[in-house]
Amino acid sequence: MALRKYLRGEDDRQLLQKRMAEAGRLPPGQSATIKWPVLHTGDVPRFDPKTWDFRAGGLVESPLELSWEAFVALPRIEVVSDFHCVTKWSTFDNRWEGVPFREIRQRVRPHPDATHVMVLGHLGPARYGYTTNVPLADLDRAEVIFALRHDGKDLEPDHGGPLRLVVPHLYAWKSAKWVRGLIFMVGDKAGYWERAGYHMYGDPFREQRFSGD
Ligand SMILES: Nc1nc2c(c(=O)[nH]1)N[C@H]1C(S)=C(S)[C@@H](COP(=O)(O)O)O[C@H]1N2
Numbered sequence: 001m002a003l004r005k006y007l008r009g010e011d012d013r014q015l016l017q018k019r020m021a022e023a024g025r026l027p028p029g030q031s032a033t034i035k036w037p038v039l040h041t042g043d044v045p046r047f048d049p050k051t052w053d054f055r056a057g058g059l060v061e062s063p064l065e066l067s068w069e070a071f072v073a074l075p076r077i078e079v080v081s082d083f084h085c086v087t088k089w090s091t092f093d094n095r096w097e098g099v100p101f102r103e104i105r106q107r108v109r110p111h112p113d114a115t116h117v118m119v120l121g122h123l124g125p126a127r128y129g130y131t132t133n134v135p136l137a138d139l140d141r142a143e144v145i146f147a148l149r150h151d152g153k154d155l156e157p158d159h160g161g162p163l164r165l166v167v168p169h170l171y172a173w174k175s176a177k178w179v180r181g182l183i184f185m186v187g188d189k190a191g192y193w194e195r196a197g198y199h200m201y202g203d204p205f206r207e208q209r210f211s212g213d
């Protein structure tokens, strides 16, 4: 749906919001936005393809370490999905291109006991400074991807470039920008925002913003 591209002013935004609400795509308490806000904690990290790597470990049969060259050679798909930030804005019909989570899962072969994953991304220069926890079953969905491109262009550094996770069905803090790794775990552990009181799961359609929601 390319409607978003033709929308500009407040009237258009309201029209989009109405359409999305009618289609059951606007979670409770959210507003549609046409622009794509930039939201993160810490400075945008500098990307160096020579030192960048992606690691996946923890409770897996074969831990994985991929260089930038190896990562971009993995099979890719395109996914169109919506994006819901806990600060109450939603964007619709984002066209992402990247490596499906399932490509990584296949290669690491999680142990049958693994239930959750800690997603690791940059907080400024600290490559594992941003963390967020997601149940393994919620990553193991066809539309969950490590995105390299958005709307036909390389992902901008502000939006998590060169690589970010996209988990469309959970609040956007689970979609770690500048993602660098995964740890497969037995049981759940709180990540960065979850330790600060955000919900452990974060379903926007059930308004799971904070722990206790
Ligand atoms: N590494 C990292 N990823 C992050 C964040 C962050 O602070 N650091 N913020 C999250 C939040 S709260 C949101 S809403 C989205 C925002 O993505 P955007 O800036 O591309 O819109 O990134 C998520 N991923």
Ligand SMILES: [Mo]
Binding pocket: 039, 084, 085, 086, 087, 172, 173
């Ligand atoms: Mo957010």
